[in-house]
Amino acid sequence: MSLVNFNKTVIKNLFSKPATRKYPFEPKVYPERTRGHVVNDMDVCVLCGLCSIKCPTHAITVDKAAKTWSIRPMSCIQCRSCVDNCPKKCLSMDTQFTEPGSEKLTKTFPQSEKAIAAQEALMKAAKERAAAAAAAKAAQAGNAANANPVANAAPAAQAPAQPAAEKKDE
Amino acid sequence: MSTRSVIPFGPQHPVLPEPIHLDLVLEDEKVVQAIPSIGFIHRGLEKLVDKKDFHEMVYVAERICGICSMGHGLGYCDAVEHIMDLEIPDRAKFLRTMLSELSRIHSHMLWLGLLADAFGFESLYMECWRIREEVLDMFEIATGGRVIFSIMKIGGLRRDLPDDMLADFRQRLDKIEEQLKVVAKPFYDDVAVKNRLVGVGILTPEKADLLGTAGPFLRASGIARDIRSTEGYCAYDQIEFEPIISTGCDSYARTEVRIKEIFQAIDIVRQCIDKMPAGAVDVPVKPNQFPNGEYMTRIEQPRGEALYYVKANGSKFIDRMRVRTPTFANIPALVEVMAGCDLADVPILVLTIDPCISCTER
Ligand code: SF4
Ligand code: SF4
Numbered sequence: 001m002s003l004v005n006f007n008k009t010v011i012k013n014l015f016s017k018p019a020t021r022k023y024p025f026e027p028k029v030y031p032e033r034t035r036g037h038v039v040n041d042m043d044v045c046v047l048c049g050l051c052s053i054k055c056p057t058h059a060i061t062v063d064k065a066a067k068t069w070s071i072r073p074m075s076c077i078q079c080r081s082c083v084d085n086c087p088k089k090c091l092s093m094d095t096q097f098t099e100p101g102s103e104k105l106t107k108t109f110p111q112s113e114k115a116i117a118a119q120e121a122l123m124k125a126a127k128e129r130a131a132a133a134a135a136a137k138a139a140q141a142g143n144a145a146n147a148n149p150v151a152n153a154a155p156a157a158q159a160p161a162q163p164a165a166e167k168k169d170e
Numbered sequence: 171m172s173t174r175s176v177i178p179f180g181p182q183h184p185v186l187p188e189p190i191h192l193d194l195v196l197e198d199e200k201v202v203q204a205i206p207s208i209g210f211i212h213r214g215l216e217k218l219v220d221k222k223d224f225h226e227m228v229y230v231a232e233r234i235c236g237i238c239s240m241g242h243g244l245g246y247c248d249a250v251e252h253i254m255d256l257e258i259p260d261r262a263k264f265l266r267t268m269l270s271e272l273s274r275i276h277s278h279m280l281w282l283g284l285l286a287d288a289f290g291f292e293s294l295y296m297e298c299w300r301i302r303e304e305v306l307d308m309f310e311i312a313t314g315g316r317v318i319f320s321i322m323k324i325g326g327l328r329r330d331l332p333d334d335m336l337a338d339f340r341q342r343l344d345k346i347e348e349q350l351k352v353v354a355k356p357f358y359d360d361v362a363v364k365n366r367l368v369g370v371g372i373l374t375p376e377k378a379d380l381l382g383t384a385g386p387f388l389r390a391s392g393i394a395r396d397i398r399s400t401e402g403y404c405a406y407d408q409i410e411f412e413p414i415i416s417t418g419c420d421s422y423a424r425t426e427v428r429i430k431e432i433f434q435a436i437d438i439v440r441q442c443i444d445k446m447p448a449g450a451v452d453v454p455v456k457p458n459q460f461p462n463g464e465y466m467t468r469i470e471q472p473r474g475e476a477l478y479y480v481k482a483n484g485s486k487f488i489d490r491m492r493v494r495t496p497t498f499a500n501i502p503a504l505v506e507v508m509a510g511c512d513l514a515d516v517p518i519l520v521l522t523i524d525p526c527i528s529c530t531e532r
Pocket of ligand 1: 040044045046047048049050051052062069085086087088089090091
């Protein structure tokens with residue numbers, strides 16, 4: 001007798017709202033975790049290249065000389081491995097999928113002026129610190145030559161270690 | 171004696187888009203013998219171990235099949251974790267259990283829909299797939315993917331499922347269970363459905379055992395063999411459940427086993443949510459830590475026992491990954507039940523093993 005029972009479901013379905021959406025008039029609202037496509041915030045990216053090493057399909061190319069980051073969306077399998085491994089957390093996964101296309105594109109993004117400036121400032125600061133450290137070491141070495149070599153050996157060895165620790169903190 | 175004729179069935183056939191090919195030797199309307207041939211969608215995924223390191227192989231393993239992708243990722247990770255002596259946290263174990271049961275629900279719902287389609291009950295088919303859609307939505311909320319989940323990793327899970335998400339899942343499952351009870355009824359006691367299923371494709375317990383059958387196909391022949399309870403992998407050893415069997419040995423019994431397994435899976439997901447321990451979901455794997463050794467894991471996929479063999483050599487690339495899928499184990503029994511059936515029953519019989527040829531050929 002269950003056909004009669006199921007008829008109830010069928011009739012109910014006939015008069016209720018369809019289970020499907022009226023795409024494209026009613027676009028889908030994706031949940032927050034949907035892996036749509038990878039986006040990179042070029043203001044923050046330092047072009048370290050970790051994402052391209054960790055990408056299983058080699059979809060990402062980082063060109064340090066030309067200061068560009070590029071992705072081949074057709075090769076990307078939306079695994080989110082690059083997002084998890086980015087040290088600057090500038091990669092993220094957008095919930096929308098990329099638009100359909102007829103060509104295998106490569107999307108290239110240049111590093112932004114802001115990021116270049118920030119990176120150059122950092123490099124300059126690091127260089128200055130290194131130069132200062134070298135000068136201090138030279139001065140200390142000079143002192144050590146003059147004074148008792150045994151007493152001064154320990155501070156001289158410590159001097160180069162300091163700037164390295166500072167670098168790590170930034 | 172009437173003349174014999176051979177009818178090719180597949181690789182493109184009316185049941186489901188899985189390219190299996192059968193040469194059916196017919197005598198009038200009766201099938202005398204079925205000769206299977208596979209190999210139409212071999213993709214060489216196992217060979218990719220040469221090119222992808224053992225972390226990246228998780229993504230390859232997931233892509234073996236679109237329906238049991240959670241299980242394939244789990245099986246591969248479990249094997250590598252055993253080689254590397256990684257003890258994954260309890261929360262990850264329970265979440266893995268929960269996610270594999272959810273994938274069992276959606277796989278069995280898909281199968282029920284296809285079965286309804288095969289015997290021509292279109293509205294029932296639509297109804298089954300509509301309910302399945304809600305399970306896929308749950309997957310999308312939890313993992314970000316509907317088919318390929320990318321949530322497994324060596325050492326645990328890549329993302330945690332917060333407790334409010336689990337509470338939401340529980341409510342969704344209550345709703346799904348209500349709807350399921352409605353669609354299960356026609357499968358159990360509709361006259362037309364029974365005419366197509368009862369007594370079709372009898373597989374005796376002796377034959378089932380002898381031919382190495384797996385999964386619901388085996389349990390419908392009355393043999394209670396379920397890797398979840400015998401091996402107790404993941405958190406299954408802390409969950410209360412009994413393997414579901416039926417002694418009917420026919421297509422109707424196989425339907426019954428799968429419907430009951432859906433309800434059982436819902437119950438297991440609830441138990442997992444209740445018992446979910448707090449804590450981390452992964453253990454870190456050091457960059458210089460590589461697997462060395464070999465291991466074989468068995469897990470219970472929706473379609474039956476699947477086997478994952480991994481051999482590693484202490485470097486980034488493993489030597490060998492081998493997957494034995496349940497459909498491969500079920501093909502000999504399929505050929506056995508086909509001998510003597512009607513030509514009109516062939517689609518139903520192909521369907522009752524729940525074939526997944528993509529898995530079988532990798
Ligand atoms: S890992 Fe992050 S910071 Fe490094 S290159 Fe990629 S996007 Fe840029
Ligand atoms: S999501 Fe995966 S495949 Fe896509 S670019 Fe990132 S790492 Fe590569």
